Amino acid sequence: MDLAEALEKIMSGLGYGRTIIVVGRMHAHYAGRSTSWLAEGDRLLIIKSDKSILTHRPTGYESVNWQPPGVVINAQITEEGLVLECNRKSPPEILRIVITEVYSAEYYRLVDNGEFIIHAREEDMKAAIINSPDIVEPGLRIVETERRIGDEYIDILAVDSSGQIVIIEIKRKRATCRDVEQIVNYATQVEKELGRKPRKILAAPSLSKEAASLNTVLRVEYKCFSPRLAYEILSKKKGLDRFL
Amino acid sequence: MDLAEALEKIMSGLGYGRTIIVVGRMHAHYAGRSTSWLAEGDRLLIIKSDKSILTHRPTGYESVNWQPPGVVINAQITEEGLVLECNRKSPPEILRIVITEVYSAEYYRLVDNGEFIIHAREEDMKAAIINSPDIVEPGLRIVETERRIGDEYIDILAVDSSGQIVIIEIKRKRATCRDVEQIVNYATQVEKELGRKPRKILAAPSLSKEAASLNTVLRVEYKCFSPRLAYEILSKKKGLDRFL
DNA sequence: AAATCGATATCGTAG
DNA sequence: CTACGATGTCGATTT
Numbered sequence: 001m002d003l004a005e006a007l008e009k010i011m012s013g014l015g016y017g018r019t020i021i022v023v024g025r026m027h028a029h030y031a032g033r034s035t036s037w038l039a040e041g042d043r044l045l046i047i048k049s050d051k052s053i054l055t056h057r058p059t060g061y062e063s064v065n066w067q068p069p070g071v072v073i074n075a076q077i078t079e080e081g082l083v084l085e086c087n088r089k090s091p092p093e094i095l096r097i098v099i100t101e102v103y104s105a106e107y108y109r110l111v112d113n114g115e116f117i118i119h120a121r122e123e124d125m126k127a128a129i130i131n132s133p134d135i136v137e138p139g140l141r142i143v144e145t146e147r148r149i150g151d152e153y154i155d156i157l158a159v160d161s162s163g164q165i166v167i168i169e170i171k172r173k174r175a176t177c178r179d180v181e182q183i184v185n186y187a188t189q190v191e192k193e194l195g196r197k198p199r200k201i202l203a204a205p206s207l208s209k210e211a212a213s214l215n216t217v218l219r220v221e222y223k224c225f226s227p228r229l230a231y232e233i234l235s236k237k238k239g240l241d242r243f244l
Numbered sequence: 245m246d247l248a249e250a251l252e253k254i255m256s257g258l259g260y261g262r263t264i265i266v267v268g269r270m271h272a273h274y275a276g277r278s279t280s281w282l283a284e285g286d287r288l289l290i291i292k293s294d295k296s297i298l299t300h301r302p303t304g305y306e307s308v309n310w311q312p313p314g315v316v317i318n319a320q321i322t323e324e325g326l327v328l329e330c331n332r333k334s335p336p337e338i339l340r341i342v343i344t345e346v347y348s349a350e351y352y353r354l355v356d357n358g359e360f361i362i363h364a365r366e367e368d369m370k371a372a373i374i375n376s377p378d379i380v381e382p383g384l385r386i387v388e389t390e391r392r393i394g395d396e397y398i399d400i401l402a403v404d405s406s407g408q409i410v411i412i413e414i415k416r417k418r419a420t421c422r423d424v425e426q427i428v429n430y431a432t433q434v435e436k437e438l439g440r441k442p443r444k445i446l447a448a449p450s451l452s453k454e455a456a457s458l459n460t461v462l463r464v465e466y467k468c469f470s471p472r473l474a475y476e477i478l479s480k481k482k483g484l485d486r487f488l
Numbered sequence: 489a490a491a492t493c494g495a496t497a498t499c500g501t502a503g
Numbered sequence: 504c505t506a507c508g509a510t511g512t513c514g515a516t517t518t
Contacts, residue, residue, distance in 0.1 A: 019302045021265065021288065023352050033496040035363040035475050041356030044265065046288065052305040058263045058354035061296040061312050062513070066305045066496080093496075103352060108267050110302035112285030119279040122509065152507090172509085176491075208491070227511095231279050277511040306498070312513085337511075366494065396492095416494085420506070452505070471496095 003082045006105040010075050010084075013047065013107030020047040021108070025101035026081075028055065028065045032093025038064060040100065045084075047073065049110065053086050055097065067095050119234065120227035122172045126155055128230035129168065129203065131237050133158065136168065136203060136223050149189040157190075165190065165198035172227050175204035180214045247326045250349040254319050254328075257291065257351030264291040265352070269345035270325075272299065272309045276337025282308060284344065289328075291317065293354065297330050299341065311339050363478065364471035366416045370399055372474035373412065373447065375481050377402065380412065380447060380467050393433040401434075409434065409442035416471050419448035424458045 006022065013020035022045040030036045043064070044056040051073060054066040067086045071093075074085045082099040126145065133140040139161030147154045156168040167190060169183040183200045190198050200219065205226035207215070215222055250266065257264035266289040274280045287308070288300040295317060298310040311330045318329040326343040370389065377384040383405030391398045400412040411434060413427040427444045434442050444463065449470035451459070459466055 019288070021267070023265070023354070027358065030496070034365065034471060036496075037361045039358035039360070041358035042352070042354035043356060044263070044290065044354075046300065048300070048302055048304070050303040052303065054305050056290065056292070057356045057358075058292055059294040059296065059313065059356075060292070061298050061307070061310045063305070063307075064360065068305050068498085069303065091496085095496095104350065106348065108286070108347060110267070110286035110288075112287060112301045112303075114271065114283035114285030114301075116283070116308065117281045118511080120511090121278065174490090210491085227278060274511070280511075310511085335511090362496085364496090418505085422507090454506085 001102040001105055003077055003099070003102060006099070006102040007075060007077055007082055009105040009107060010047070010082075014051075014073060014075070016107070016109075017049045018107035019049050019110045021045070021104070021106055022047075022099065022102060023104040024099050025103075026055070026097055026099040028095065028097045030065055030093070030095045032088070032095075033091055036065070042103075045097065045099070053084075053095070065095055065097065067093065071095075120172070120231040122170055124234060125170050125172055125203070125225065125227055125230040128233040129156060129170070129225075132233055135225065135229070135233065136201065137161075137166075140166065149186055149193070152186070154186050154190070160199065165194065165196055166201055167198045168201045168203055170225070171202070171204035173204070174206040174208055175202050175211050175222070176208050177211050177214050179204070180211050180218060180220055183220055184218050245346040245349055247321055247343070247346060250343070250346040251319060251321055251326055253349040253351060254291070254326075258295075258317060258319070260351070260353075261293050262351035263293050263354045265289070265348070265350055266291075266343065266346060267348040268343050269347075270299070270341055270343040272339065272341045274309055274337070274339045276332070276339075277335055280309075286347075289341065289343070297328075297339070309339055309341065311337065315339075364416070364475040366414055368478060369414050369416060369447070369469065369471055369474040372477040373400060373414070373469075376477055379469070379473070379477065380445060381405075381410075384410065393430055393437070396430070398430050398434070404443065409438065409440055410445060411442045412445045412447055414469070415446070415448035417448070418450040418452055419446050419455050419466070420452050421455050421458050423448070424455050424462060424464055427464055428462050 025042050027040040028038045047053050050069040052069040054063040057064050071086045071088045080098050084097040086095040133142055141159050143159055144157040147157045155170045158166040160166050167186050171179050187198050187200050201221045201223050203223045203225040207222050269286050271284040272282045291297050294313040296313040298307040301308050315330045315332045324342050328341040330339040377386055385403050388401040391401045399414045402410040404410050411430050415423055431442050431444050445465045445467050447467045447469040451466050
């Protein structure tokens with residue numbers, strides 16, 4: 001396809017607020033928060049209806065150059081080729097893409113109001129424990145969630161069957177030493193504020209070796225709890241299994 | 245375009261190792277590290293030559309569903325529509341995309357060996373200071389980089405014109421209280437190990453208000469230093485300005 | 489394989 | 504606007 005023809009497609013697509021797809025040979029330069037140069041190669045260029053722009057190389061799932069929605073796009077043909085200049089004010093950034101060959105250029109009117117539902121985030125794990133505290137320990141009662149301690153928040157504050165305060169820190173991935181230190185800091189603050197030493201429970205799908213030994217030293221308890229288990233609990237409770 | 249026709253395109257593209265672009269109406273379900281459901285809408289589906297797969301909605305620069313390179317892709321037509329099942333073994337994940345309508349399906353042979361050069365990362369900022377320590381302070385001499393302190397690393401260890409030890413911590417973004425705490429921890433460790441109180445310099449493009457007052461209290465010095473300045477220094481030193 | 493750290497991270501939320 | 508945590512974070516590097 002001719003560069004002039006492609007430019008016309010791009011201008012029309014931009015004017016109508018369409019999603020534009022260009023396949024071709026191009027190089028790019030970015031300057032802003034960082035600075036990058038990408039030499040020439042065959043790539044896929046997408047300009048979306050919200051004026052976000054991205055280019056994909058033929059391998060790897062991530063885009064290589066991009067600008068988020070709301071940039072000002074200027075397109076013109078120079079001696080270099082079809083030049084797209086994408087400017088953003090805050091933060092000041094510029095992405096300059098030079099297309100030297102076009103294999104295909106087309107735009108589409110895409111309508112997408114599909115709801116996106118995601119489960120088994122840390123938030124969902126918390127919801128599962130609040131729904132079914134017994135999975136952490138029989139007899140556990142939830143007292144408070146998101147309690148502010150200093151300038152941080154404790155995931156869950158509870159009381160065990162013997163009346164002792166329990167701090168629960170949830171992690172959706174393998175817990176690290178950093179996570180152990182975090183819950184110990186919370187415990188120190190809670191003891192200061194409430195005058196009683198709380199139990200500390202780290203709920204995570206697994207525990208790193210170093211974190212495990214640190215746990216022993218610092219008297220932090222570990223409860224194996226995975227995002228998947230949380231999802232299953234929530235599914236049973238709320239009938240979310242229709243998504244499986 | 246017919247679903248059967250689109251399936252043929254996809255199968256051919258997969259067989260030839262091409263980059264496939266499908267524009268159409270689809271919905272998707274993901275299960276693996278998390279679980280998600282995306283209701284029907286018009287989207288762009290890309291299967292790359294390395295068999296990474298991604299879908300884009302018509303807004304926002306990020307992909308909504310994806311699988312990294314090396315998944316096993318199974319495509320077939322069922323009563324639901326054109327179904328793509330993308331399986332990964334480690335971690336166990338499955339992405340199931342159901343295409344109900346196809347507006348366009350094409351594949352391309354894309355060759356992209358273009359070199360990608362990126363500057364002004366934290367690493368480049370460190371290189372700039374090592375090259376030109378004077379930009380931090382006249383008379384500064386670099387002693388060591390990446391010195392291990394406990395289980396962490398100090399960006400730069402130096403000595404000032406009066407012979408005092410200087411710890412430099414580099415941040416490419418606005419420095420926060422957390423960063424101030426980090427350099428103070430390093431200083432404590434250095435004092436323990438070397439028996440001398442070091443100066444502490446935080447080199448970053450800006451400083452949050454809270455971090456500024458924390459700096460005063462904890463005697464941490466602040467040196468304004470941006471990725472862009474680092475880039476300019478390195479450009480002059482190494483002739484990298486050909487990229488601008 | 490596990491852990492750590494940086495990223496043009498992005499994104500949401502609370503203050 | 505700023506700060507901070509979560510992310511299917513991803514990706515590279517080191518142990």
